[in-house]
Amino acid sequence: MSEQDYLTKNVFIGLKNLNNGFDAESIYYFSENDFEIVLDRAEKIGIQILGIEPWQNGEFYDVVTAEDFTSDPEWYRKAFFKFKEREENLQYSASYKIPFTLPKK
Numbered sequence: 001m002s003e004q005d006y007l008t009k010n011v012f013i014g015l016k017n018l019n020n021g022f023d024a025e026s027i028y029y030f031s032e033n034d035f036e037i038v039l040d041r042a043e044k045i046g047i048q049i050l051g052i053e054p055w056q057n058g059e060f061y062d063v064v065t066a067e068d069f070t071s072d073p074e075w076y077r078k079a080f081f082k083f084k085e086r087e088e089n090l091q092y093s094a095s096y097k098i099p100f101t102l103p104k105k
Contacts, residue, residue: 001102011041011096018091022058027093029055032084035092039076048097049076054083054090061090 004026015034019027030038042049051065062083069075076094083090 001104003096003098003102006098006102007047007096010045011038011047019093020058022055023093029091029093032090032092035080035094038092038094039080042094042096046099048099050095050097052076052079052083053093053095055093056088056090061088 007028012028012030015030015037018029018031019025023029039049049066051063053063054061064079064083066075069078072078080092083092
């Protein structure tokens with residue numbers, strides 16, 4: 001099973017992908033509420049968040065990575081909260097690291 005398949009079936013399931021063609025098809029974007037669910041699910045499963053990239057109206061808005069914070073395992077929550085405070089109707093994507101062996105098809 002590919003990482004993308006695993007994310008789609010275990011993390012993104014039931015959530016609306018807002019990428020309508022403004023970025024690569026394999027990159028999923030979520031509303032603020034859905035992205036918070038993505039973070040919760042990833043955390044529960046043990047998937048690491050490497051970066052968060054919000055977009056606004058189909059345009060790049062910002063990017064934050066783990067390196068922007070000093071060894072804080074909860075960095076992505078703090079970064080997400082800062083974006084939410086801006087109240088700018090952002091669409092969120094992330095890069096992920098699955099630190100365990102995926103099941104075979």
